Amino acid sequence: MMSFELVADARAIFGAAVRAAQADVLLTQTPWTEWAPRPLDQYRRVVVVGMGKAALAMASVVEAQLGDQIATGTVVVPRGYLETLPASLVFPQRIAVLEGGHPLPDEGSLQAAQRILQLAESCTAEDLLLVLISGGGSALCTDFVPPVTLADAQTTFQLLLASGADIYQLNAVRKHLSRIGGGQLARAAAPADVLALVISDVVGDELSVVASGPTVPDPTTFAEAIAVLRRYGLWHRVPEPVRVRLEAGVRNPFLETPKAADPRFARVVTRLVGTNRRALEAAADEARRRGYSVRIVSDRLTGEAREVGPHLVAMLREVREPRPVCLLWGGETTVTVRGSGQGGRNQELALAAALAMQDWPAQAVLLSGGTDGRDGPTDAAGAWVTPNTVAEARQRGLDPLAYLNNNDAYAFFKTLDQLLVTGPTHTNVMDVQVALRY
Secondary structure, three states: OOHHHHHHHHHHHHHHHHHHOOHHHHHHOOOHHHOOOOOHHHOOEEEEEEEOOOHHHHHHHHHHHHHHHEEEEEEEEEOOHHHOOOOOOOOOOOOEEEEEOOOOOOHHHHHHHHHHHHHHHHOOOOEEEEEEEOOOHHHHOOOEOOOOOHHHHHHHHHHHHHHOOOHHHHHHHHHOOEOOOOOHHHHHHOOOEEEEEEEOOOOOOOOOOHHHOOOOOOOOOHHHHHHHHHHOOOOOOOOHHHHHHHHHHHHOHHHOOOOOOOHHHHHEEEEEEEOHHHHHHHHHHHHHHOOOEEEEEEEEEOOEHHHHHHHHHHHHHOOOOOOOEEEEEEEOOEOOOOOOOOOOHHHHHHHHHHHHHOOOOOOEEEEEEEOOOOOOOOOOOEEEEOOOHHHHHHHOOOOHHHHHHOOOHHHHHHHHOOEEOOOOOOOOOOEEEEEEEO
C-alpha cells in the first residue's frame, strides 16, 4: 500500500472517532430524558445551561428533543464556534449562545458565568436545571472570587499550562478561584433538581474534573491547590491576590468547595454520555471495515508528549497481530514549554515519533489528533508522520530535532503539509492516536 493510502486510512479512522463523539449521535442514542430525578413533564420549568466545546451542539439537540418544554437557557462556547455549527444541526432559538475565551478565560467567560449563575439561582424546587457539560468549560465559564481578578487568573493559568501540569492539577487550582467549578453551580441551583449530561475530556472520566465539575462534589481542597503551585515552582510567581485567596481558604473551612456530604447533592444527577473509549471503539470498527486487525491499546495515554511519541512507535514495531494492523490510543499528554515556537501536544508527539520512526523500512503511519479540532494555540488538530518524514524534512533544510526542542512542531508540519486540520468539531473527548502498519 502506498504511503498516501495509509494516511487516508488513518485520517478516516480518526474521523470515525470524532463522529462517534458528536452530540447528535450521543444524545439520540442514550435515554437521557429518563435520568432526571422526576419525569420532565412534572417540572414547572426546564432551564438549560451549558459550557464547553460541545455546548452549542448539545443545546441544538436538546432543544430539538424538548421544544417548548424549555423555558429559557444559556450556553457558552469558544469564540468562532457560532459560525461552524454543522449543517445537520439547527441553531437554538430558546437557548442563548454566548462566546468565551479558551484556553484562557476572558471577559466573555465572566459574563457567561454570571448569566448562568443567575439562571441557576432563579430555579425553585419545582424546576429542573439541565446542565450540558463538555471539555473547555473551565475557561469558558468562570467568575472569580475577590480579590482575584480576570488578569490574575489568566496569569496563573498561563503559568500552569506552560509548566506541564495535568488537567487534574490545573483544575484543582481553577476550582478554588472560581464561583462555578467544584460543585458550586449545583449549590447555586438548590433547591432545584439538577440533571447534568457530560461529554468527558479527561483521562479516567472523573466527573469532578470535566469542566472543573460544576455539578459534583469536589474532592480537592485549597491546600491541594497551593501544593500544585508549589510543586511546579509557581507559588511565588502567581499574582498576590491568588495567594491571598488560597491561603484564606485554608484558614476558613466555610470557603471550601462543597464536598460529598453536602445534602444539596441529593437532588443532583450527573451522567456521562460521551467518552474517549466510545470514540476509540468507533475508530476500531472503521479500521476493521478497511481490512485492519485492530488493538485498542489504551484510553488512558498520558505523559510528556515528546516521550510518548517514541513509545508508540516502539509498540508499532513490535506488533504481533496479523498485518495490516491498526493500534489505537486515547488520552491526553502534556508539553513542558521550553522553546518559543508554536504547536500542541499532538503535533509535538508526532514530531518526536517521526524521529523515532526515521529510516524504518516498514510501510507505516502514525497520526495524533485532538478530537476537538484544535491542538494548542493553533488551527490544526494534530499531525501525521511516516518513516520518510524526517528524510523529507532534511531535504527541505529542516532540522526536526531543533524544531522539537523549540516546541515548534506547527511550523515543521506546516512546511511539510502534514498537519491534520479539521476545524472545530463541536465535541471533545481528548486525543486519539492512530498507528497503521503494513
